[in-house]
Amino acid sequence: MTEEGRLDTVLAAAYPDLSRARVQRLIANEHVLVDGAPARKSTYVHEGAEIAVTLPETTRDAAPSGLSLPVLYEDDHVLAIDKPAGLLVHDAPAEPCAPSVAAWFVEHYPSEAAAFDVERPGIVHRLDKHTSGVLLLAKTPPAQTALSAAFEARETHKQYLALCDGIPQRDRAVIDADIARSQADRRRMAVASDGRSAQTEYEVLAAARERSLVLAKPLTGRTHQIRVHLAAIGAPVAGDELYGRGPGPRHLLHAWRLTMPHPVGGELTVTAPLPRDMLAAIDDAGFAAQAAPYAEPVDPTRTEATA
Secondary structure (H helix, E strand, O other): OOOEEEHHHHHHHHHHOOOHHHHHHHOOOOOOEEEEEOOOOOOOOOOOOEEEEOOOOOOOOOOOOOOOOOOOOOOOOOOEEEEEEOOEEEOOOEEOOOOOOOHHHHOOOHHHHOOOOOOOEEOOOOOOOOEEEEEEEEOHHHHHHHHHHHHHHOOOEEEEEEEEEEEOOOOOEEOOOOOEOOOOOOOOOEEEEOOOOEEEEEEEHHHHHHHHEEEEOOOOOOOOOHHHHHHHHOOOOOOOOOOOOOOOOOOOOOEEEEEEOOOOEEEOOOOOOOHHHHHHHHOOOOOHHHHHHHHHOOEEEEEEOOO
């Protein structure tokens, strides 16, 4: 290798199919040797240095998950699935051996996963464990970088459906309330004046007998944002044990539609129809007619980039 510079920069240029995070992890785990010895990511590599890179297998110790996840959209760059409620997006310290979307990706897309950070291959954003719906994964590190940047820049548009215990006072509004981690319970987030800026637009689709069906559009991406905001206006998500009245098999929140810039140009929109458990609860609440348009499958659409 003849290029000079920081070790992580040199490797990222030499291996464009590897994410920067994985390059740095390889260095930290001593899978990269410079002139026969481990080095730091900041090590300056001189012309003529001998660099040896070992790529370990991208696997988990857990047995095959056996998961079969519905694929809503797929091309050479991105993959969109319909995540069921109860499934983790990636491994969590509290549940190290639980099935996850990341493990499914490694199992079903081994060659694509090998280019990523072993812990969160392809992951671009996340949904809470008990939230169902559209989840996007990247199939290449460049796509992951582009999509992550789009989420960070708020260029994505997300729509969620929630069955709520309570009825918001206004049929339509934007909830503008900063969010921070609760000092009383570290599992929870809370509205706080010293928190991070957070805005959620919502529309009440139906309401009766102290329950409501709400379409929520988060304008920012804070942890538990929709759940915290709806609870703050007196309409917590049904079944939510952290922020609502619970208990329930899960909180009834569903990521219905996601629109985002495609990493190689144009725009992609993917929709996941309401799952059976939410449809049953919505029907019990008397809102079946209002929910019907959100229960039907919708083909994904991708518009091409225009000059």
